[in-house]
Amino acid sequence: MRNLVIMAVAAGLVLPTAASAQQRSPAEQAAWNARLESREAYAAQQRRDDRRDDRREAREDRREDRREEWRDDRRDARQDRRDDRREWRRDQREDRRDWREDRRDDRRDYRQARRDYRDWRAYRQAERNAFRRGAYYAPRGLAYRPVRVGARLNSNLFWGSRYWVDPYDYYLPQPRYGYQRYIRYGNDVLLIDTRNGRVLVVYDRFFW
Structure with a gap:
């Protein structure tokens, strides 16, 4: 938008002067040309500044995207660790439960065997x-x-x-x-x- 305004101002200055350029003295014409060159240089500088701002904003957007990806990766890694610990605890509980069940089965089998075999002879x-x-x-x-x-x-x-x-x-x-x-x-x-x-x-x- 700023570039459009600058170009419109420059055009407004150039068009009326084209008709009266023949009426100026060489000194006035030289001063007028210097003013036009200054305005054009200012417009070019503004365009360069706009491009730098655009590049800066693009770099900041990329950095922010990388930071978001890094935060997402860390969050996912923490979640994975929590899930792994939860699964490990669940496996431990299941192992202890299986071990207790095996112990109960062994004791039951032993008691049954004791009932079946009253002594070493049987x-x-x-x-x-x-x-x-x-x-x-x-x-x-x-x-x-x-x-x-x-x-x-x-x-x-x-x-x-x-x-x-x-x-x-x-x-x-x-x-x-x-x-x-x-x-x-x-x-x-x-x-x-x-x-x-x-x-x-x-x-x-x-x-x-």
């Missing part, structure tokens, strides 16, 4: 392969000899961890005290007092 009759433990190897320098309740094993090597028997695995009665332990002794299972090696219970030919 369990061995139903699950014979569970009682196949392979060859027995006595501790180095020692040998298996049948024992009875009240006897004492002459070395604590007989009840090392390699000979332990878990009562849960074979439906054996739980030991009453923490120092009592089931061990494999040949194909027998003994409940012993680990403080002195005294034999408390003997299950003959427990393993096949």
Whole structure:
């Protein structure tokens, strides 16, 4: 709009002067031409300023667009992180719920098995392969000899961890005290007092 105004003013000055140009003296004509050149230079400068302003506005618009994109990207990234944390917490809850359900199932199965197998004899009759433990190897320098309740094993090597028997695995009665332990002794299972090696219970030919 400013350019149009400037051009209209310049045209208004030029048209009337064209008729009277022949009536001016050389000095007046030179002054008049200088005024026209000044106005034209001013109009050209205004046009350059307008183009600079347009370019500046375009750069500012591009910068603002980039800032908006950057803010949008950051907002999207934060939302993605929140979604990931929410999914992770949901997965954790589901894993804990599955674990609890598995524990309940295991306990239920164990209780059912305890009802089905009242003791180790019923369990061995139903699950014979569970009682196949392979060859027995006595501790180095020692040998298996049948024992009875009240006897004492002459070395604590007989009840090392390699000979332990878990009562849960074979439906054996739980030991009453923490120092009592089931061990494999040949194909027998003994409940012993680990403080002195005294034999408390003997299950003959427990393993096949």
